[in-house]
Amino acid sequence: MASLSLHHISTTPFVRRATPLNLWTRTQKPFSIRSQSAPVLSQDDLKRLAADKAVESVKSGMVLGLGTGSTAAFVVEKLGHLLSTGQLSNIIGIPTSKRTQEQAASLNIPLTTLDLHPHIDLAIDGADEVDPNLDLVKGRGGALLREKMVEAASSSFIVVADDSKLVSGLGGSGLAMPVEVVQFCWKYNLVRLEGLFKELGCEAKLRLAGDGSEKPYVTDNGNYIVDLYFKNPIKDGFAAGKEISAMEGVVEHGLFLGMATSVIIAGKTGVEVMTK
Numbered sequence: 001m002a003s004l005s006l007h008h009i010s011t012t013p014f015v016r017r018a019t020p021l022n023l024w025t026r027t028q029k030p031f032s033i034r035s036q037s038a039p040v041l042s043q044d045d046l047k048r049l050a051a052d053k054a055v056e057s058v059k060s061g062m063v064l065g066l067g068t069g070s071t072a073a074f075v076v077e078k079l080g081h082l083l084s085t086g087q088l089s090n091i092i093g094i095p096t097s098k099r100t101q102e103q104a105a106s107l108n109i110p111l112t113t114l115d116l117h118p119h120i121d122l123a124i125d126g127a128d129e130v131d132p133n134l135d136l137v138k139g140r141g142g143a144l145l146r147e148k149m150v151e152a153a154s155s156s157f158i159v160v161a162d163d164s165k166l167v168s169g170l171g172g173s174g175l176a177m178p179v180e181v182v183q184f185c186w187k188y189n190l191v192r193l194e195g196l197f198k199e200l201g202c203e204a205k206l207r208l209a210g211d212g213s214e215k216p217y218v219t220d221n222g223n224y225i226v227d228l229y230f231k232n233p234i235k236d237g238f239a240a241g242k243e244i245s246a247m248e249g250v251v252e253h254g255l256f257l258g259m260a261t262s263v264i265i266a267g268k269t270g271v272e273v274m275t276k
């Protein structure tokens with residue numbers, strides 16, 4: 001495992017400075033933080049803390065990759081505020097989803113595309129899982145394809161998350177590891193994907209629209225998502241990613257390996273910045 005450097009920043013003065021914990025060994029506790037006179041910090045408070053810490057790395061004039069999800073939404077909100085108050089200027093953003101595009105436009109953040117700006121200075125985005133190697137699972141919000149394109153084109157990629165996202169091994173949360181597939185013969189690919197990870201107790205499910213109907217969820221790119229649920233974590237993410245990508249009809253998968261420059265995790269002991 002690459003040696004990680006860990007910089008601990010206390011969340012606020014009222015939180016006792018803790019020695020940096022081994023972030024992956026703590027059992028996850030629900031997100032209410034209580035110390036003597038401290039208000040309780042919600043999970044959204046933690047997401048915002050991580051987002052605000054990441055935005056400190058944004059400089060005027062940067063081309064930015066704008067992530068997707070509830071944590072990344074706090075990043076976009078902060079950027080809009082800094083632009084509106086003149087603390088930042090001359091930044092331009094490439095959104096990783098239609099909903100990030102809408103949010104950024106509503107905050108008057110200038111937007112562009114990868115076609116026009118193929119070299120991105122910094123991307124900031126959330127993650128669904130972070131393992132000790134700073135490898136990630138992303139895509140539970142359906143944005144994995146555009147996120148991976150934007151983040152792969154970025155000189156730096158900062159991940160922001162609360163510490164509920166920490167796992168000892170990818171797929172270990174028991175939650176979805178998304179694979180974006182073409183609509184054509186999606187069931188054929190669902191069966192093949194499930195078979196690929198039989199030994200991990202994998203169950204594959206077509207993601208539904210979530211509006212109470214049986215309609216499949218359709219990504220911004222017009223594709224479907226097959227969610228893979230593992231009983232045991234993936235041992236070799238790179239091998240797994242290669243096998244998934246080799247399948248005809250697979251567009252992209254949610255394993256983001258070796259891509260994060262740093263990961264900012266907000267938790268009960270404060271904000272930790274991890275770099276490889």
Ligand SMILES: O=C[C@H](O)[C@H](O)[C@H](O)COP(=O)(O)O
Pocket residue numbers: 067068069070071072125126127128137138139140141142143144147
């Ligand atoms: O497709 C969605 C993205 O990968 C999100 O970054 C990821 O799902 C994390 O989202 P959240 O910050 O809402 O947990």
